[in-house]
Amino acid sequence: MALPKQSDTWVVDSFNGFDSLQLQKGVDIPNLGDFDCLIQVQAVSLNYRDLIIPKGMYPFPLTLPRVPCSDGAGIVLATGPRVTQFRRGDRVCTLFNQTHQSNPITESAFKSGLGGVLDGTLRKYAVLPEYGLVTSPTNLNPLEASTLTCAPLTAWNALYGLMPLKAGDTVLTQGTGGVSLAAIQFAVAAGATVIATTSSESKADKLKKMGAHHVINYKTTPNWGELAKSYSPGKRGVDHVVEVGGPGTMAQSLQAVRKEGVITIIGFLGGTGGKGENEPSILDPLVQVCTVRGILVGSRQQMEDMVRAIEVNNIRPVVDEKVFGFEQAKEAYQFQWEQKHFGKVVIKVED
Incomplete structure (x- = not known):
């Protein structure tokens, strides 16, 4: 099967509230580096952080324009030649601070947040380094797994x-x-x-x-x-x-x-x-x-420990009963902003 060359992608381009969210069609997907993985994003969950970034209220490192959101779950479609931890077909979740591998957090890791300094997950395909991914818990579906990156x-x-x-x-x-x-x-x-x-x-x-x-x-x-x-x-x-x-x-x-x-x-x-x-x-x-x-979320090592605990105890993240489609991202943002949710608000990316 031919690999995708382009991706539909949401972008935050200003601090004009949720109108700053723009859907761009056919954005070129970058080539795989030696240690990169091409991910088909299946689901994305929202955090309070995602809501305040387009409102200009986020106090941590940030640059615009930026693909928003840190949380995501998906499937590995391809890997770079030197990737050792994942292979095609693996189910993965994203790590919030991509270079925060173990504690204590460093200044550089502090500035490696998805959806803030680095392009995030609200897109159909993403190229991410293997060290910025964690294997999804075997007991969770993609909607549930997409919630793990930040809040849990x-x-x-x-x-x-x-x-x-x-x-x-x-x-x-x-x-x-x-x-x-x-x-x-x-x-x-x-x-x-x-x-x-x-x-x-x-x-x-x-x-x-x-x-x-x-x-x-x-x-x-x-x-x-x-x-x-x-x-x-x-x-x-x-x-x-x-x-x-x-x-x-x-x-x-x-x-x-x-x-x-x-x-x-x-x-x-x-x-x-x-x-x-x-x-x-x-x-x-x-x-x-x-x-x-x-604290600012957690490390990859902690996330791996958490995944094991989720599997052993069969913990199922709480997902709000209202799930949004990919093109309904603005509605999802507004829904959470109005505090109509209980649990995580999830955007289902795959058709």
């Missing part, structure tokens, strides 16, 4: 990157975004107690069905940090906090965490701060005697 890997790094999660630990998650849902799944599989926050009773029911032991409505219980702490063994505080809200929720996370516990900051859904009098100061982690760490 970030959750895995949060729970295992510094103080590895163990049975009997307590984990606090926030909301129903991709990272939080993945953290719940990983924590339940590890035998940990999960305390989750959300804004509605309908979402609370879904979190309980996923295995969350305690669910707190943060709208009706604004001081949810103390309540979360009370749910921990001996009311000592939780071991791991997966902090997605940023400055707006950090004060409550600090109330919930135990002495020598870990708060991992992975996002800023509540804004970047600087306006609230009640925002915690830099000295609050000292007062609480805890570790606050920021």
Whole structure:
């Protein structure tokens, strides 16, 4: 079978909101390098990062024009002559930071993000280096596998990157975004107690069905940090906090965490701060005697560990029931921006 020479490709060309997304037909596919793989992209999932890039709100390295999105799953169609890890027909997922092979992250790896500094996955075919790919879990379909690149890997790094999660630990998650849902799944599989926050009773029911032991409505219980702490063994505080809200929720996370516990900051859904009098100061982690760490997704080594855990525990990522077609990318962006989803929003690329 002849290999494709061109690809339909979405491109972000400005910071004019979702109108910055342009579909380009028949873009030439570059030649394979010695260590490259030609991938037929089957599915792409969206992250909050993807939504704020065309809005000019992304605070990390970025250049335009750029093929958007970091997350993707597909099939290897061809390999360069010196590729050793993959062959034609292999099912693969993309690695977020292409050169982040193991920890700690380096400055160059920090600047190798798909959909930011490097062209991403929202296209029908892509040429990517073998070191920027990971074998897909055998128990997942392409829609599910397409979600692993960013959110689940970030959750895995949060729970295992510094103080590895163990049975009997307590984990606090926030909301129903991709990272939080993945953290719940990983924590339940590890035998940990999960305390989750959300804004509605309908979402609370879904979190309980996923295995969350305690669910707190943060709208009706604004001081949810103390309540979360009370749910921990001996009311000592939780071991791991997966902090997605940023400055707006950090004060409550600090109330919930135990002495020598870990708060991992992975996002800023509540804004970047600087306006609230009640925002915690830099000295609050000292007062609480805890570790606050920021992470940027995770390494290839961590992703391989995560894939093995997904297979062993038959973990299935939560995908929103509404799946979009390739030419509906703008609609998918808007759907997630309006927070109509539960789980990952996925764009099915293949016909």
